[in-house]
Amino acid sequence: MGRKVLKQRKHAVFAAVITAGLIGIGAVPAVAAASPAPSGTSETTSAQQSAGAEHCWFHAATSASECYGTEAALDRSLEQLGVDQQAATTQTAEPAAATQRTVEPAAASPATAEPAMATQPAAEPAPVTEEAPSSSLVTAGIVYANAGYSGASYRILNYGGCSAGGSAFINLADVGWNDRVTSFRGYNGCTVRLHENRDGEGATYGDYRFSSWVGSFNDRASSASFFG
Numbered sequence: 001m002g003r004k005v006l007k008q009r010k011h012a013v014f015a016a017v018i019t020a021g022l023i024g025i026g027a028v029p030a031v032a033a034a035s036p037a038p039s040g041t042s043e044t045t046s047a048q049q050s051a052g053a054e055h056c057w058f059h060a061a062t063s064a065s066e067c068y069g070t071e072a073a074l075d076r077s078l079e080q081l082g083v084d085q086q087a088a089t090t091q092t093a094e095p096a097a098a099t100q101r102t103v104e105p106a107a108a109s110p111a112t113a114e115p116a117m118a119t120q121p122a123a124e125p126a127p128v129t130e131e132a133p134s135s136s137l138v139t140a141g142i143v144y145a146n147a148g149y150s151g152a153s154y155r156i157l158n159y160g161g162c163s164a165g166g167s168a169f170i171n172l173a174d175v176g177w178n179d180r181v182t183s184f185r186g187y188n189g190c191t192v193r194l195h196e197n198r199d200g201e202g203a204t205y206g207d208y209r210f211s212s213w214v215g216s217f218n219d220r221a222s223s224a225s226f227f228g
Contacts (some may be wrong), residue, residue, distance in 0.1 A: 041092040054152035057081075058175060060140065060168035060226075061159060065175055074155070081137060083157060088139035088187045136160060140168040140226040141186040147213045149183050161188025162228035173198050173222040187208045189228050194221035 053067035055074040068074045078085060140158045145151035154177055158168035168190070172178055186209045188194045196202030196216060203215035214221075 043219040054145075055155075056153070056175070057083075057155045057157055058170050059137075060170065071153070075158050078155075081157075084136050084138045088142070088155075109191050139187045140190045141168075141184060141192050141224070142223060143172070143177070143181045143184045143192075143221075145182055146182050149185060149212060152180070153181070156224070156226055158226070162186075162226060163188060163189030165228055167228070169200065169223070171198050171223045178222050179219045181224070182214060182218050183210075183212050184214070184224070186226060190226040191228065193225045193227070195223040195225070196220050198222050200225060 053069055053070050055069070056065060056067035057074065057078060058065045068077060075085065104165045137157055137159055138161050142149075142153050142163060143180055144153050144156045154170075154172070154175070156168050157169050158166055160166045162168075172181065181194060184192050184194070184206075191207055191209055192211070193204055194208040194214065195204055196217075200223050202222070203217075203220075205211075205214055205221070
C-alpha cells in the first residue's frame with residue numbers, strides 16, 4: 001500500500017512540472033508582445049527610411065526642412081511654397097574654363113611687320129538668370145551626394161538669392177547630411193563654400209559657383225555657406 005501511494009505522488013509531481021512548463025512557454029510570446037519599442041524609433045521615422053527620402057529642401061530663414069522620395073515630389077512641394085523654380089533650372093550650363101595663351105610674334109618682314117598682340121580669350125559666361133525680387137523665396141544652391149550633380153540632393157532656399165547681398169547657411173550635420181557632399185551648384189548669384197565642421201568651422205573648400213567634384217573634400221562637409 002505504501003508503495004502505491006508513493007507512486008501516485010510521483011505521478012502528481014511530474015504532471016505539475018509538465019503543466020507549469022507548458023504555462024511558462026505560452027506566456028513568453030505575451031511578454032514579448034507587450035515590450036515597448038526601443039527608444040528613438042517611431043513609425044514616422046521607419047516610413048521615411050523605407051520611402052528613401054533622398055531629395056530635400058531647407059529654408060535658411062526658418063530652418064524648416066522636408067525630404068521626399070523623388071525629385072518630382074520635391075518639386076511639387078516647392079511649388080506649394082511658392083519657390084521660383086525658373087531661377088534654379090535655367091542656370092545649368094557650366095562656363096568654359098578660362099585659358100590663357102600667348103601668341104608667338106610673327107616673323108619680322110622687312111620694315112613692315114609688327115609682333116602680334118598677346119591675347120587672352122574670355123571665358124564663356126554662365127547663362128544669366130533674371131534677378132529675383134528680395135521678397136521671393138528662391139534656391140540659393142543645391143548640394144549633391146554624387147559627382148556630376150547627381151544622386152541624392154539637398155536644396156537650400158533663401159529670399160531673393162545672393163545678388164543683392166543675401167546669404168544662406170546650413171548645418172548639414174543637423175539635417176542628416178554630415179559628410180555626404182560630392183558636388184554642388186550655386187544659384188541666384190550665390191557662391192558656395194563648404195566647411196569641414198559644424199557652424200562654419202574647420203577647413204574649407206569652395207568660394208565657387210559650382211563644382212562637379214570636390215576632390216579631396218569629398219564626403220567631408222558638415223556645413224555650407226551661400227553668399228554673393
